[in-house]
Amino acid sequence: MPLRTSAAVVAGKAARVATRLRGGGSAFPGLVAERVDPGFLAHALQDVRGGIVVVSGTNGKTTTTKMLVALLRAHGRRVFTNPTGSNFTRGVISAMLRELPVGRGRLSADIAVLELDEAHALKFAAAVKPTHSLLLNVARDQLDRFAEIDHTARLLASLASSTTTGVVLNRDDSFVARVAPDLAPGVEVRYFGVHESIAARLPELLEADVRFGDEFTAPEPAAYDGLLKPADERAFDVVFGAGDGVGPVTLQQRGLAAMINATAAATTARMLLGEAFDAATAATALAGVRPPFGRGEVIQVDGQPLELVLVKNPAGFTVALGTYGTTPVATMIAINDNDADGRDVSWLYDVSFASLRERGVATTSGIRAYDMALRLSYDDVSVGSIEPELIAALDAFCAAHAGEPKRIFCTYTAMMALRRTLAARHGLPDFGEEG
Amino acid sequence: MPVFDEPGAAAPSVRPSKGTINLVHLYPREMSIYGDLGNTRCLAARIARHGYTANVIGHHPGSLLDRSAHLVVGGGGQDSGQARVEEDLFANADTLRGLAADGVPMMMICGTYQLFGNAFVTVEGQRLPGLGILDVTTQGNAKRMIGPSVLETEFGTIVGYENHSGSTTLSAGQSPFGVVRHGFGNNGEDQTGGARTANVFGHYLHGPVLPANPRFADALVAYAAELATGRPFEPEPQDDGVADQARTRQIRRLLGSDSAR
Numbered sequence: 145m146p147l148r149t150s151a152a153v154v155a156g157k158a159a160r161v162a163t164r165l166r167g168g169g170s171a172f173p174g175l176v177a178e179r180v181d182p183g184f185l186a187h188a189l190q191d192v193r194g195g196i197v198v199v200s201g202t203n204g205k206t207t208t209t210k211m212l213v214a215l216l217r218a219h220g221r222r223v224f225t226n227p228t229g230s231n232f233t234r235g236v237i238s239a240m241l242r243e244l245p246v247g248r249g250r251l252s253a254d255i256a257v258l259e260l261d262e263a264h265a266l267k268f269a270a271a272v273k274p275t276h277s278l279l280l281n282v283a284r285d286q287l288d289r290f291a292e293i294d295h296t297a298r299l300l301a302s303l304a305s306s307t308t309t310g311v312v313l314n315r316d317d318s319f320v321a322r323v324a325p326d327l328a329p330g331v332e333v334r335y336f337g338v339h340e341s342i343a344a345r346l347p348e349l350l351e352a353d354v355r356f357g358d359e360f361t362a363p364e365p366a367a368y369d370g371l372l373k374p375a376d377e378r379a380f381d382v383v384f385g386a387g388d389g390v391g392p393v394t395l396q397q398r399g400l401a402a403m404i405n406a407t408a409a410a411t412t413a414r415m416l417l418g419e420a421f422d423a424a425t426a427a428t429a430l431a432g433v434r435p436p437f438g439r440g441e442v443i444q445v446d447g448q449p450l451e452l453v454l455v456k457n458p459a460g461f462t463v464a465l466g467t468y469g470t471t472p473v474a475t476m477i478a479i480n481d482n483d484a485d486g487r488d489v490s491w492l493y494d495v496s497f498a499s500l501r502e503r504g505v506a507t508t509s510g511i512r513a514y515d516m517a518l519r520l521s522y523d524d525v526s527v528g529s530i531e532p533e534l535i536a537a538l539d540a541f542c543a544a545h546a547g548e549p550k551r552i553f554c555t556y557t558a559m560m561a562l563r564r565t566l567a568a569r570h571g572l573p574d575f576g577e578e579g
Numbered sequence: 580m581p582v583f584d585e586p587g588a589a590a591p592s593v594r595p596s597k598g599t600i601n602l603v604h605l606y607p608r609e610m611s612i613y614g615d616l617g618n619t620r621c622l623a624a625r626i627a628r629h630g631y632t633a634n635v636i637g638h639h640p641g642s643l644l645d646r647s648a649h650l651v652v653g654g655g656g657q658d659s660g661q662a663r664v665e666e667d668l669f670a671n672a673d674t675l676r677g678l679a680a681d682g683v684p685m686m687m688i689c690g691t692y693q694l695f696g697n698a699f700v701t702v703e704g705q706r707l708p709g710l711g712i713l714d715v716t717t718q719g720n721a722k723r724m725i726g727p728s729v730l731e732t733e734f735g736t737i738v739g740y741e742n743h744s745g746s747t748t749l750s751a752g753q754s755p756f757g758v759v760r761h762g763f764g765n766n767g768e769d770q771t772g773g774a775r776t777a778n779v780f781g782h783y784l785h786g787p788v789l790p791a792n793p794r795f796a797d798a799l800v801a802y803a804a805e806l807a808t809g810r811p812f813e814p815e816p817q818d819d820g821v822a823d824q825a826r827t828r829q830i831r832r833l834l835g836s837d838s839a840r
């Protein structure tokens with residue numbers, strides 16, 4: 145291996161140890177390696193022959209990546225992934241450094257599955273062309289970072305056009321499906337989406353695409369396109385165009401969004417595995433995937449379940465309310481507006497909270513606790529108390545609702561703070577940063 | 580995303596309505612980003628809380644706006660959304676200018692604020708004409724002005740969140756809506772925030788601006804109520820404690836501890 149890459153591995157590893165000691169984040173060591181050797185990524189991935197897969201889009205990256213990795217591993221593939229969900233290029237390098245032996249700059253894996261946000265997916269593609277990409281959706285998210293949803297759509301389109309072998313697209317999201325004509329010649333396209341039996345629920349999941357005058361029509365499902373067909377609130381099948389399918393599957397994570405992620409992962413796994421894809425193995429693998437931290441994770445607090453639900457944008461919050469609305473429980477909402485949350489809280493007005501009206505919300509918390517309570521007042525949802533300080537709010541909430549199930553909807557940094565406290569008190573496994 | 584298009588929170592009232600206010604939201608589909616529909620929701624609810632009836636009308640491209648509007652609001656959009664509404668805006672230009680001249684309150688945010696000005700000049704120097712209701716011109720530029728914003732206005736200190744790439748300049752004689760105390764305002768340079776002519780307000784504050792700034796919201800409702808009924812506004816007492824907390828906490832965070840009013 146070139147000397148520079150070897151030096152990069154050593155420098156990166158040293159930085160990782162230093163960061164660990166300081167208790168710092170996961171992106172810093174990657175930054176060091178990137179500085180030392182810009183060709184690091186290409187070199188490290190050189191021996192990965194079964195595919196370099198990028199998963200991108202606004203919502204569901206972490207969950208879908210986790211599911212795709214589980215599907216591939218269940219089929220005996222050695223998979224490299226960035227499991228901490230630090231979905232920036234540097235985060236990928238940091239994850240690689242953990243697995244790279246010093247003196248050898250190449251990963252030994254069959255397939256790499258990388259979760260990358262829209263901008264970093266493009267940065268990554270500039271260094272290493274992905275063989276496959278899975279494009280989930282385009283929605284308003286932290287617009288103070290990307291500024292425009294159309295811009296996000298353009299980023300995903302360029303990612304797709306720099307992919308060399310195969311692309312999996314969301315047929316129901318016209319921002320995503322419209323990229324098909326721009327792909328390089330010879331690149332195979334497969335679609336995932338929802339079965340016509342639940343097409344009526346699409347508006348609650350998708351952003352309206354107003355860029356074009358013509359109404360978008362989803363392409364007809366072909367033989368290997370996977371469609372989500374729910375059997376009931378929890379079980380579903382992935383039905384392929386040819387008529388065969390995967391399922392019934394019951395996921396550990398609840399809701400339509402998770403089922404759609406599973407459909408996207410199954411469709412992509414089938415593309416990557418070809419003939420080796422086995423429906424029964426796939427169903428078992430999906431059923432075994434544990435929800436990523438904060439994505440509907442259930443923590444036992446004094447014998448009662450407390451669900452932590454991460455909300456980042458209007459589409460995600462709307463889906464979460466739809467998912468959990470069927471089982472109303474004591475509810476707290478914690479909204480921070482740090483950089484990682486998105487500093488603009490306007491989006492709370494693009495969500496309808498009417499489903500919380502009957503039970504009301506016990507507590508609002510976080511830096512923008514009062515803005516959240518104000519938002520709820522305009523949907524005639526009663527608010528029991530307003531406590532900006534997160535841990536004080538958590539304590540009061542748990543004390544007042546000790547004997548019953550509880551649920552907290554929270555933005556990213558609020559989730560991190562709440563989970564840290566809950567982990568310390570209730571002995572939960574450690575966790576990395578997730579994005 | 581569902582479009583908010585139905586009458587808002589019309590609280591069942593024991594007393595007869597004081598009158599019906601026609602509230603028009605321009606292009607709820609194309610020009611309502613960053614929670615701008617929250618302003619419409621807020622106005623509809625406050626109209627009801629003050630004892631009037633809100634008739635919320637979503638105006639979509641291709642339809643004719645009529646002169647019965649008592650209150651008009653518009654938001655910001657993607658470039659693509661903006662391109663799609665321009666033609667319709669010009670088809671309704673005379674109606675909008677007439678309503679503005681009659682003193683109909685209007686609040687245009689971001690993209691619609693720019694379209695209510697004289698022109699938008701693109702980075703390449705192309706001059707796209709606007710309605711000319713506000714005597715302002717916007718220069719497109721590569722830099723985006725993004726962040727929390729505080730303006731000092733005749734309705735008190737108001738808070739919101741800016742996200743725009745255009746720099747707007749007021750012509751001599753055009754009064755601003757407020758003075759910038761935090762953030763960029765019209766252009767990040769001259770401390771002016773937004774513009775006001777008659778009862779037409781244009782500015783860059785998303786947030787959405789009205790729920791956290793009920794004094795401004797009620798001023799718009801008051802103008803509209805007078806137009807709708809021919810009588811002075813007859814307000815009901817409101818409990819705005821939560822909104823006042825939300826606003827003053829933001830002001831304190833952004834300006835420091837002694838500044839909240």
Ligand SMILES: [Zn+2]
Nearest residue numbers: 655689742743
């Ligand atoms: Zn804007």
